[in-house]
Amino acid sequence: MIAGAGTVPGLPGFASIPVLPKGKMTLRFKPYTLSLKHVFTIATSSRSTTPVVLTELEFNGVTGYGEASMPPYLGESHDSVMQFLSKVDLSRFSSPFDMENILHYVDQTAPGNKAAKAAVDIALHDLTGKLMQQPWHRIWGFDATKVPPTSFTIGIDTAEVVRQKVKEADEYHILKVKLGRDTDKMMISTIREVTDKPISVDVNQGWKDRQFALDMAHWLKEKGVVFIEQPMPKEQIDDNAWLTEHSPLPTIGDEAVQRLDDVLKAHKVYSGINIKLMKSTGMREAHKMLVLARALDMKVMVGCMTETSCAISAAAQLATMADWADLDGALLISNDVYKGTRVVKGNVVLSELPGIGIEKI
Ligand code: MG
Numbered sequence: 490m491i492a493g494a495g496t497v498p499g500l501p502g503f504a505s506i507p508v509l510p511k512g513k514m515t516l517r518f519k520p521y522t523l524s525l526k527h528v529f530t531i532a533t534s535s536r537s538t539t540p541v542v543l544t545e546l547e548f549n550g551v552t553g554y555g556e557a558s559m560p561p562y563l564g565e566s567h568d569s570v571m572q573f574l575s576k577v578d579l580s581r582f583s584s585p586f587d588m589e590n591i592l593h594y595v596d597q598t599a600p601g602n603k604a605a606k607a608a609v610d611i612a613l614h615d616l617t618g619k620l621m622q623q624p625w626h627r628i629w630g631f632d633a634t635k636v637p638p639t640s641f642t643i644g645i646d647t648a649e650v651v652r653q654k655v656k657e658a659d660e661y662h663i664l665k666v667k668l669g670r671d672t673d674k675m676m677i678s679t680i681r682e683v684t685d686k687p688i689s690v691d692v693n694q695g696w697k698d699r700q701f702a703l704d705m706a707h708w709l710k711e712k713g714v715v716f717i718e719q720p721m722p723k724e725q726i727d728d729n730a731w732l733t734e735h736s737p738l739p740t741i742g743d744e745a746v747q748r749l750d751d752v753l754k755a756h757k758v759y760s761g762i763n764i765k766l767m768k769s770t771g772m773r774e775a776h777k778m779l780v781l782a783r784a785l786d787m788k789v790m791v792g793c794m795t796e797t798s799c800a801i802s803a804a805a806q807l808a809t810m811a812d813w814a815d816l817d818g819a820l821l822i823s824n825d826v827y828k829g830t831r832v833v834k835g836n837v838v839l840s841e842l843p844g845i846g847i848e849k850i
Contacts, residue, residue: 509586510549510620514579516609517545520567523558523795523822527654530644530667534562539795542570542605543826546612548585553616553844554827555803557608558767558794558818565604573598573605585617592773603747603770610771611803611845618844624806626839629776631809636837639816640665640689645672648679655683661835663687663715665815669695673705677712689813691718694744699728706736716788716813718763719743730758741790749774752781761788761812766804767796772845775807783810793818802829803845805837826850 497508523539544555559565576598582591595609618625626633641661643654645668658664664684666676669692680688690709696702702720709717716739721728723745733740739760746755746762748769755762762782769775775791782789791808792815793801801819808814816837819825829847831838840846 509584511583512549514582514585514616515547516574516577516579516612517547518542518571518574518608520571521797521826523797524824525795525821526823527644527821529795529821530646536561539822540567541797542567542574542608543797543799544574544608544612546579546585546609546616548616548620551616551619553585553612553614553619554799554847554849555608555610555612555615556797556799557604558796558800559604560794563604563767565602569602570605570608573602574608577609585613585620588613588617588773592771596770604767606770607766607800608771610773611766611800614772614803614806615844615847622843624839624841624843624846625772625803626806626809629806631806633809633839633841635810636805636808636839637811637814638662638835639814639832639837641817641835642691642815642821643667643676643680645670645676648675651676651679652683655680661686661817663689663813663835665689665691665718665817668692674708677709677714681712685713688712688714689716689718689815690714691743692720694719694722696721697725699725699731702728702732703735706732706738710737714738716741716760718790719745726758733758733760739788741788743792746778749777749781752778752785752787756785756787759787761790763790763792763815764807764811765792765794766800767794772803772807775804779807779810788812790815792816795821797822797825798827798829799845799847802827802840802847805830805839806845808837809839 542557546553640663641658742755742759743763790813791811796818827847
């Protein structure tokens with residue numbers, strides 16, 4: 490049953506079939522700044538806030554929520570997202586269920602602007618899910634209890650801070666450790682003094698030499714590391730492919746894999762891909778990436794930026810089909826504005842609410 494729709498006579502055994510509702514969609518958006526609980530350092534930068542833009546898409550009195558998150562190194566900003574969204578005119582569409590056409594139009598509005606596009610896509614999915622009165626994981630036919638436990642991210646830091654963060658991450662089953670500077674072995678050895686739980690590492694393109702990367706992969710395997718994310722610069726395609734062929738650990742392309750057409754390019758270069766809504770332009774293309782990666786027998790990780798529970802809950806709908814989940818983005822901030830998908834003892838627990846499953850706090 491579609492909320493707010495009329496009905497027409499149905500097949501034998503069915504009382505009626507809902508009619509697709511028609512009306513006007515109104516897109517609203519506002520800038521917001523997330524405060525991070527800790528200064529966050531990766532191979533290429535440090536920061537303590539993340540700009541986001543929160544969107545609302547209203548149709549016949551039902552509102553879908555969306556979000557764009559713009560870590561500065563990706564090139565989008567409050568200004569660029571606000572500018573992009575002000576160009577989007579959804580009045581040309583009479584039904585939110587015209588999703589393929591709507592999102593094609595949004596994509597064609599301007600090149601790039603991937604987070605801004607995701608902010609429309611997520612709100613549209615939330616809206617249509619609410620109109621169908623079902624969460625998207627159920628619409629897609631995924632098992633909500635199958636989300637892998639989320640990793641908890643530990644940034645590059647001193648041994649003392651790393652030890653402290655490992656203690657804070659006590660309830661998580663897998664740690665994600667940022668590497669790529671000259672302290673890599675210190676970081677891992679420090680963690681191993683405190684815990685033997687599985688570790689994934691994210692090098693953020695920080696290793697430049699393939700033999701060095703392979704030596705590190707062997708050393709990391711001995712230390713109980715389970716995979717390596719974006720070991721070398723994405724431009725070093727041959728080196729990444731060589732590493733993947735020889736590495737005792739799976740490699741995952743992140744910076745190298747943004748949208749659907751990158752999945753084919755990543756085949757045989759990496760063992761798997763890291764899908765993030767802010768790279769893929771949202772849930773629709775992310776779903777296509779997941780299906781394609783599976784068809785190519787590649788591993789799939791669903792990741793995030795620092796985001797509110799809005800974008801995290803949207804990603805969690807897909808993460809039910811992933812090998813690994815990295816959905817700690819909302820746990821790293823102190824001023825979330827939604828509640829939805831929760832992390833309970835390191836496990837990702839989806840809400841049963843329709844759409845992306847969130848409510849305003
Ligand atoms: Mg990464």
